[in-house]
Amino acid sequence: MFSCLLWAALPAAVPWLSLPEAERLALAREPALAAAERRAAGLREQAVAAGALPDPQLRVGLMNVPADGYALDRDPMTQRQIALRQAFPPPGMRSARRSVFEARSAAWTAQARARTREVRRAVRHAWLERHYWQAARAVVEQSRSRFEDLLAATRSLYAAGRRNQHDVLRAQLELGRLDDRLFEIDAQAAAAAAELARWVGGAAGRPLPAHLPDWPVPPPETVLRERLAAHPALAAARAQVAAAEAEAETARAAFRPGWGVELAWGERTARDALGVERPDLRDA
16 A cells, blocks of 8 residues: 555656656757857847948047147148048948848758757657656566466465476576566666756656657658758758858959048138138038
């Protein structure tokens, strides 16, 4: 009775490790997945910056200041100047650079999706492997219990003279084979648990449900072949090709001339020889 109560309390104390939860834990612990997602997000931000015009430049300075006294109101050519300049890259440069970062971001996004599938596949394999050995141990333990009963009955019949010693030894041998099988199963189960722990950590020590998940029926082979073209690994390769083509276009755009616009204002405070104020200067 005590063992039955302990078994009934086990799921409440140690919850089952279902396959969906194992996948969730593995994806949350996967550093390469998080790094790829952050890399893709960073490249998207760079794409926005690459497609924008360069920041305008503000220039403030003095021009034609006399070197023998640095007075700003003595020479009529002296001026305080402020200028605003806007540069324009060569035609096609901004769009090409934006395409480079967008393609790289798409490649990292696709790589993250591909890595997600790889992690799920590995976790499912490890989970199913451990589930198999857990079920195998339950079957062998059930058989061992029956062989224990058989050995006890054979010994009773041998004591009554209705069986010989050979029957007892054969029952003991079969029971020993089951013990060896249990030892082998425990070793295989430990290896499967270690592989699962690689992905889910300490949760790998929790018991697994007795029943397998309800998986949907796979689609026909023709549908699978059509979906293969949208596989993340192929999408990542296509995005890398697009990034290389955009980089080539960036190199070609670098040979085209760029241009810029500058608006400047020069303030002059000195007067000419007749005492007349000199006008301010404007440059464009």
